[in-house]
Ligand SMILES: [Zn+2]
């Protein structure tokens with residue numbers, strides 16, 4: 487199972503399948519982040535483990551009221567992140583955003599937060 491497959495599986499179950507997939511890479515070359523998200527409001531951001539740069543995922547940072555630090559089932563908080571998106575028919579407007587993470591320590595792939603984009 488890859489993270490891409492896991493996001494696809496999750497989004498299919500959700501009824502809005504992803505047609506785009508993008509991994510988050512920091513400018514410093516690192517691929518490991520701490521993930522913060524708000525499942526109620528719908529938003530997430532990642533902070534690079536190496537250089538502490540912050541990455542606002544799909545401009546959702548402003549919607550976050552209570553940022554939860556996401557950790558893997560194995561307690562590791564160092565995650566590689568990827569964003570999958572579903573779009574409105576014949577549009578570039580994203581409809582649903584899925585934030586997935588892969589744990590380098592135990593190998594678990596999962597969708598940690600997803601939200602509907604307000605049009
Ligand atoms: Zn970095």
Ligand SMILES: [Zn+2]
Nearest residue numbers: 558560589592
């Ligand atoms: Zn893990």
